[in-house]
Amino acid sequence: MAKQAGSSTTPEGLVVRVRDLHVYFFTDLGVSRALNGVSLDIPAGKVTGVVGESGCGKSVTALSIMRLVPHPGRITKGEILLYREREKQNGHSIVEEVNLTDLDPQGPVIRSIRGAELAMIFQEPMTSLNPSYTIGDQIMEAILLHQQCTRKEAEERAVDILARAGMPNPQTVVRRYPHELSGGMRQRAMIAMALSCTPSVLFADEPTTALDVTTEAQILDLMRELQAAMGMAIVFITHNLGVVAQMCDTVAVMYLGRVVEQAPVEPLFYDPQHPYTRALLRSIPHVGSRTKARLQPIRGVVPDPYATIEGCPFHPRCDYRKPGLCDVRVPATTQVGENHTVRCFLYTEQGEDNG
């Protein structure tokens, strides 16, 4: 439905490609390895789910791509490539590759990309809008920054985008302050703000976690609808596998700062390859399952991020681990199907020595 936005223009139909990204937080307690070699492909015009337990690096991945990793975090290795479509004068468009890791995180280039091409919405709609400015002011701020138009035009666009985000009475809401709106309305306002400059990627960091179930369903519908209409890619960060199944075209499963499996949504749910993905799917209840089988939790706990684990990070909890291999080397990313990659020694002999 939204394929025209990407697949024909970028080499692999991608809008962002992350390769071997390492982000470390240098704290007083030691070095916390938040990302340990994340490789992730974000296809243009599709919804990519990023799932994993708390602390596995989902949010940090999104913030890294936005180049908003908070202090004391730093990208220590790896690259983030953004494929920007540039309109040429003869009507043809060319695709330009920008390595975001090369940019000054506060410099003008990344700032012209942030908000305009890469936008983000956050988990807490209650706190993600500035309480001192009206909704309209905050949306117009982004529009005026990235597009050349007058204040009046910007206000019209703000009303327009609020209306598209399903906001009732957008003309009055632009003059309202965040505290005058409900949580669901604020998240709609956030979505409107993020989409106001028609970005090519929208990062949604658990956008419905703080909302009640009814509102959550409305917001998810809205995002799906806007994605189809506007054709941007969405990176949907969540720990809710049900939401992933409902929302996403492809899924990346993260564990301890690495993407362990990435696949289109159906193969991932029906034919998971990585032991962690399998364990994750076994640990959630199924509606209509007749057996009285107990849910199977994943054995053990997530190791703390300050610890260094030799080999595959999942091996201490893995039922299939091969001693002498899994606890020594990190498996390489292996292709196991169409657009289906996995990092596990069940599928490859190849490993990487860095730990």
Add this chain to the structure above:
Amino acid sequence: MARYILRRSGYMLVTMIFVAVIGFLIIELPPGSYLEFEIARLRQLGGDMAPEQIRALEVRYGVHDPIYLKFWKWFSGFVRGDFGRSFEHRLPVSELLWQRLGFTVLISVLTMIFSWVVSIIVGVYSATHRYTIPDYAITVLQFIGLSVPNFLLALVLMVFAQQVLGMEVGGLFSGAYRNAPWSLAKFIDLLKHLWIPILVIGASGTAWLSRVMRGNLLDVLNMQYVQTARAKGLSERTVIWKHAVRNALHPLVMVLGMSLPGIISGETVVAIVLNMPTTGPLYFRALLQQDMYLAVTFLMFLAVLLLIGNLFADILLAWLDPRIRFE
């Protein structure tokens, strides 16, 4: 908003009447009256007073009136701007006050502006450069500013100004200009003298306010909406000044409300050390000498300023933060 201000003014009026009653009780509380001191002084000078003379004075000053009548006399006079007479200075209180009020307000307002501007800039700088060497240096200065008594700082600066800058210190003017009519040269001379009191009086307040600003801004910088502002692609400068600082100003505004009375009473000790023609030393002496009408007039002024300051701070807060706008 207008209704809110009106209602608040009503409350202020009621509060003022309470303050007036308490103030009046303070006048009446000490045993004896200034009249007795006055009689004692006259006796000391050699002249004795006939009982009739004393009685005449007592009648004139209403010493034996019932207390509510005394209160009414004083209060109705006060409202009309007749604050009574200073026994010590043998002048109407209002005359004494107006003489000194101009410079007092000038110095206090300049000090407030100075400490606000400096503490916002310094606070923002040290919050955004947390745990860097300049931040540590600022922190040390802030703690020195907080812990060194103002009068000591005043003395140090006076010595410095005299020895190094060769200035004539103390007071607000050089000797040549003290009684001269206003002229450009006199004005420049005033400016030359003003920086010492402003620096001294502003030091501890600035140190404290900039500490508050730093801590508050650090909290606000962790808020999600700051991240949102960055995610929009705004420059760091806009993120800090437009989105963060505005939400970190609340405690400074609250303090503003409480610091208004300081305009007339502020830093009395410093004013005495620096020999400044302000109201602080006058208030101090009035208290020492039981010059009650003068003292209570100050008390009333302080209360009024406190109330006005709080109203002003609340209005400013409402302007700053839409969540606390009324009605």
